[in-house]
Amino acid sequence: MQETRLDTDRIRAARRLIDPLFLDTPLYPVQGMEPGLGCAVSVKLETANPVRSFKxxxxxxxxxxxxxxxxxxxxxxxxxxxxxxxxxxxxxxxxxxxxxxxxxxxxxxxxxxxxxxxxxxxxxxxxxxxxxxxxxxxxxxxxxxxEDSLDLETCEGAATIGLELVDAAPSFDAVLIALGGGAMATGVGQVLKTMAPGVEVICVQPLGAPAMTLSWRQRRVVTTDSTDTIADGVAGRRPIPAVLDDLLVLADDAVLVREESITAGMRMLLDHAGLVVEPSAALGVAAILEDRDRFAGRHVVTIVCGGNVDLARYHRWVGAGR
Amino acid sequence: MQETRLDTDRIRAARRLIDPLFLDTPLYPVQGMEPGLGCAVSVKLETANPVRSFKxxxxxxxxxxxxxxxxxxxxxxxxxxxxxxxxxxxxxxxxxxxxxxxxxxxxxxxxxxxxxxxxxxxxxxxxxxxxxxxxxxxxxxxxxxxEDSLDLETCEGAATIGLELVDAAPSFDAVLIALGGGAMATGVGQVLKTMAPGVEVICVQPLGAPAMTLSWRQRRVVTTDSTDTIADGVAGRRPIPAVLDDLLVLADDAVLVREESITAGMRMLLDHAGLVVEPSAALGVAAILEDRDRFAGRHVVTIVCGGNVDLARYHRWVGAGR
Missing domain, CATH: 3.40.50.1100 (Rossmann fold)
Structure with a gap:
């Protein structure tokens, strides 16, 4: 694999600086989503901590x-x-x-x-x-x-999620990672591509905030004038060149999803896992909903990266009871 | 301490039989609840697994x-x-x-x-x-x-929550445990009273399903003709004598809470932790809400024991967005 700014030894050293409150988060199958998604989905839950995100x-x-x-x-x-x-x-x-x-x-x-x-x-x-x-x-x-994603500590911290994923059993075929600035995607990608190269690393971004995905596809920085998405956590316009360079090495794919898929994903995580998540955390489920054939019969992990959401907006997006 | 049916070595042996999916669940402070409750509250989260409860x-x-x-x-x-x-x-x-x-x-x-x-x-x-x-x-x-609570495996399984609590840092002053048949209360109580005797073990039951609490207070089995509570997970009428005997040794207190405190507790867990929980899982927060003086300034752990709830009912109970 081509070199990146990241290094597994540094990631292991970073892990030792992190309060255990934020480590070894739950990773478990949500079997109730299988009929709707056509594949086995496990969530890596990054919201059950005092700040309700992986950050x-x-x-x-x-x-x-x-x-x-x-x-x-x-x-x-x-x-x-x-x-x-x-x-x-x-x-x-x-x-x-x-x-x-x-x-x-x-x-x-x-x-x-x-x-x-x-x-x-x-x-x-x-x-x-x-x-x-x-x-x-x-x-x-x-x-x-x-500077999120540019500063290596932000990538190395997120990369510790990857260490926990490669230690997990059973193994899985693909991991879906919300793509914003790129810290999580490059961090987790670095660990997986180094230690579990068979796992597909798929980044997911909203169609309404596609700058990094367009950059990845065109292999050069593409900026946008504005963003238009409810996924506030990943809504950037100006990708960082050094992060893009790493992402070009580490991501197997970068996909864009529609807003209605994001809210449908949020609703599935509520219905079948009892999880109230912010829009960015449902990008992975949204990606499966938009391309069921791609994931059919596979075991996919999606990182539920944040749960900080205004409840009034949340209920407008996903509705209340069935 | 007086003997009970439970034994720490057997509890440790039980732990080795449990799929790691259900072990080492998150324990973390929910600081957003502190102003409303007047004490530091940490949740032991038993819902982030494939069956969404500690069972x-x-x-x-x-x-x-x-x-x-x-x-x-x-x-x-x-x-x-x-x-x-x-x-x-x-x-x-x-x-x-x-x-x-x-x-x-x-x-x-x-x-x-x-x-x-x-x-x-x-x-x-x-x-x-x-x-x-x-x-x-x-x-x-x-x-x-x-037979839940009578069969020792059900108590020993629940008791593994206690093992994780006593390993936790920082330490805490009291643990609030939903009381139904008594497996969780006696299991966790056994570990705490053996390994961390300074921690107060407080059982919480709804006023509308008070049989075990009345039994504990009167030191003899008290049955009721019916139950009337939304906390379906703990709504029993006929306490098991052997479990009561253990509970008399292991519980420092057993308190009863009102339905409106339970729904208020569910709402707090949604607002401040993003957790959708079933009524039984909010009994601990309800107990604090009803007796703030008792807990003022202390560090309390409450076990969020289950998250299986019909969403339509949930939203009727706790409302939607603010």
Whole structure:
């Protein structure tokens, strides 16, 4: 395999910096979904922790290293989950955390960032505008900027999900990974392609936020002017070149799914697993719904990556009882 | 401590018979509930597995031993979760499983029992009537009857939750356990009283199904003529004398909660943890809501024991979005 920025030894070292609260998450079959999906589906559940997303795997690594370097302050841009996780990881370590987010981010995410004691700055624009603002704060104040997917700790933290997957029995044929900035896709992809190369690594992005998928397909950075999706956690316009380079090595495929498939996936996870998930976490199920033939008879793992969602919106999207 | 029917070495042996799918479940703080409850609450999440309840810990032990003894058939009465778990544990081991349940049990539970290939017989009455019918089937057909809470495997399986709790850090002050037949309360209680005697063991039952709690308070079996609660998983009328004897040794307290506290607890677990749980799983939060002074400033663990619930009813109970 071609080299990437990632390395298995570094990923193992990262794992040792992560609070066990966020490790060894449940991986289990949801058999009630099999008739509807035509394949065996197991979920890797990243929502059963204090920040309800996988992002703390990365922020634990970042915060642990910052403290070891005697740093006191850190800033990040976030669609909501990274900020919440960084606030959590920073709080007990005495780090001052600033999070820049879109004022259109889910209230549930913004409320939790504040509740965890971080300074929250809202921009009147989308995630990519928040990235610019966070970078400006970091430059102006001379503090560490955390850049999701670009900073290796964010990829290495997410990659620890991959370590747990390759240790799992029984084995599986494919893993479906929500694709946003690419930290999870490259991190998990690195471990699987190194340690379980037979497993297909499939990234899934909404049709309404396709920048990284288009970039992967064209093998060059493609940006978009806007995004239009309920999957706020993966709605970026400007892929990072270094992350794309890694993704080109590590992903077997990148697919785009419709909004109605995402809500149908959320509904299936509620009906058959009792899981309230945010839209990004249903991208994998959506991909199966849109291409049942591809997965027929196979055993697929989908990473349920986040559960921070405004309930009123959630119920509008998925409905209430049957 | 006075002797009970339970033994730590046997509990450790039981653990080795349980599929790892059901072990080492998440234990994590739900900090969003702290302001509303006035204490630190961690959940021990027993719903993130293929049967969405803790009951498979016990049925794995039962099924494992039955197969070792070359048994082929087994019957149980169930409020829904035990039957689903026994069906799961029996299926891959080639056991013929018969489940007797009330026809008033949640459709979600009955559907999954059938989907897992068990023979389901419905009685026109409650759980205690199903117990009588299951016993009659066992006698007539000469097959093994599984009696929840009376059979030590069911207690030992549940007790493995206790092993995981005592291994957890940080430590906690009290554990809140849903009380039905008593398998979970006595199992977890045995481990805690043996290995972490400083932790308060508090059982929680609905006011509308108080038989075991009244029995514990009066130190003799008290039966009731009927039950009236949405917490179908713990709605029994006839406590088992041997289980009561153990509970008298192992429980520090047994409290009763109102229906509206149960639904408020379900709502809190949805709002702050994104968890869709069945009513029995919210008994612990309900107990805190009804006696905040008792728990003020303490660290409490509540076992989220099941998530099998009819969604239409769920939404009637807890409402939809805010």
């Amino acid at each position: 703390a795997r990365g922020t634990e690594v970042i915060a642990g290293r910052l403290v070891a370097d005697a740093a006191r302050e850190v800033v990040c841009a976030s669609a909501g989950n990274l900020g919440q996780a960084l606030a959590w990881s920073g709080r007990d370590r005495g780090l001052d955390v600033t999070v820049v987010a879109s004022r259109f981010a889910p209230v549930a995410k913004l409320d939790r960032i504040r509740a965890l004691g971080a300074r929250l700055e809202l921009v009147d624009g989308d995630f990519d505008l928040a990235r610019d603002r966070a970078a400006a704060i970091a430059r102006h104040e001379g503090i560490r900027l955390v | 498979a810990r016990g049925t794995e032990v039962i099924a494992g031993r039955l197969v070792a003894d070359a048994a082929r058939e087994v019957v149980c009465a169930s409020a829904g979760n035990l039957g689903q778990a026994l069906a799961w544990s029996g299926r891959d081991r080639g056991l013929d499983v018969t489940v007797v349940a009330s026809r008033f049990a949640p459709v979600a539970k009955l559907d999954r029992i059938r989907a897992l290939g068990a023979r389901l017989e419905l009685v026109d009455g409650d759980f205690d009537l199903a117990r009588d019918r299951a016993a009659a089937i066992a006698r007539h057909e000469g097959i093994r009857l599984v």
